[in-house]
Amino acid sequence: MSLTEAKQNPDTRERILDAAEALFVEHGFEATTMRLITGRAGVNLAAINYHFGSKEALIQDVFRRRLTWLNEARLSALERFEKEARGAPLKPHQIVEAFFGVSLRMAADTEHGGHTFMRLLGRTYTEPSAFVRQFLADEYAAVVPRFKQALFRALPDVPPEEILWRFHFMLGAMSYAIAGTDALQLVAEHELDEKDPEALSRRLMPFLLGGLRAPLAGQAVKAKEKTPRKAA
Amino acid sequence: MSLTEAKQNPDTRERILDAAEALFVEHGFEATTMRLITGRAGVNLAAINYHFGSKEALIQDVFRRRLTWLNEARLSALERFEKEARGAPLKPHQIVEAFFGVSLRMAADTEHGGHTFMRLLGRTYTEPSAFVRQFLADEYAAVVPRFKQALFRALPDVPPEEILWRFHFMLGAMSYAIAGTDALQLVAEHELDEKDPEALSRRLMPFLLGGLRAPLAGQAVKAKEKTPRKAA
DNA sequence: GCTCGTTTCAAACGACCGTTTGAATGATAC
DNA sequence: GTATCATTCAAACGGTCGTTTGAAACGAGC
Secondary structure (H helix, E strand, O other): OOOOOOOOOOOHHHHHHHHHHHHHHHHHHHHOOHHHHHHHHOOOOOHHHHHOOOHHHHHHHHHHHHHHHHHHHHHHHHHHHHHHHOOOOOOHHHHHHHHHHHHHHHHOOOOOOHHHHHHHHHHHOOOOOHHHHHHHHHHOOOOHHHHHHHHHHHOOOOOHHHHHHHHHHHHHHHHHHHHOOOOOOOOHHHHHHHOOHHHHHHHHHHHHHHHHOOOOOOOOOOOOOOOOOOOO | OOOOHHHOOOOHHHHHHHHHHHHHHHHHHHHOOHHHHHHHHOOOOOHHHHHOOOHHHHHHHHHHHHHHHHHHHHHHHHHHHHHHHOOOOOOHHHHHHHHHHHHHHHHOOOOOOHHHHHHHHHHHOOOOOHHHHHHHHHHOOOOHHHHHHHHHHHOOOOOHHHHHHHHHHHHHHHHHHHHOOOOOOOOHHHHHHHOOHHHHHHHHHHHHHHHHOOOOOOOOOOOOOOOOOOOO
16 A cells, blocks of 8 residues: 555545544543543544554644645735835735635634634643654645745844744744633633634734834833833 | 662652653654653553552643642632732732743743643643643633623723634733744754743743734724725 | 651553454456 | 455554552651
């Protein structure tokens, strides 16, 4: 079995991927057993090892199935803006839209599993497992530098490393918002509109932009601060 | 190794808690086995079940050991500001300081394990396990409503549910910043100052405040926005 | 000396893990 | 029908999991 294998398969592969995706969100990778997955998918236990080779390979395929498309969408959104700009630096909100807007739109798709996947992806950014982290880094290798560069050009007055940190902060805010575990039950009583994904985008994007464009720590803060804790 | 020196019993409980805390950060709850913990702690395998009862109970004690103190520190910081304000609403930056500033200061303590714990805590906000989520919710039950109220008073013009969402976003940004897995290796080449926890606070706090005070989606954005994507 | 309650220890327990096996099944082409 | 191939299936594999056990070691009081 070499190149001809991935040709025709009934829906067994897809059903395994769907079941695994949902269960990984519910219980995490470790706690999701092969028997749980095959049970929900309605296939034989051995099907996973037959079709994917191992549990690790299954995990990677669960991500690959959607992440490749997502990153291509992010890149093409960025390129569309860059084409419009004709060499001029992009606006910060365009870059944020290209990366996070596209992501949020995928998270809004509850019918084809995009929502489930984005919850999984958000949760996985904090995954300790080494091979998952390495895999994610590889998948993002083509995307991250492009967005880095765009942000550097868009914010020439902000130190590059500060920009990278803020990108990191934005990623964290979005991931939590989508993963939406809400461990602290902050928004427990408003669960209704949590289901409205368009609303999430309307809430999150201003927050991200506000954070990205916030004045730096050293800059004047209108002399509001009375007790400088350590004199930066 | 140095079993001759460790013959004395420097509180087996604490050594187990320390080892477990570090290993949970490294590998997560599921992948951290009792044998790994007792091995690193230099105690017998049965010691965990003897001193804590079960693995679940150990996990809860790992959190309780520091989280109770942390939440009390958050509350007392808030109360100190409220005392100063003499009934007037607090400034947003004071509330953010009371909650996130205190957290970041604990994360800055690399000597007594505060840093390790905050990484664990940040990662755990996305933990799928039901009993961990319930436990966290209980631990925060006394803290969250107080900060909610303070924020509502501080930002009377912002809809309450919007404030809760932004609190959620801030929590996400901080958690990622501290957990700091950096799956996308955004700041890989700047790992040096990642170790400086004071720098993290200087970077994160402006971001959080910028996001918290950002104009709402419906409000005017200085006519910068040219392509209203959906006309909120 | 001995007792008693606490803590440590090596060994084992049953359950469940991911994976493998070899036979049964199904579809396709001759 | 027969041969060929991919797929499914029940059953079992060796390991590792969290937990339990009963005995050994320890320390304080007498």
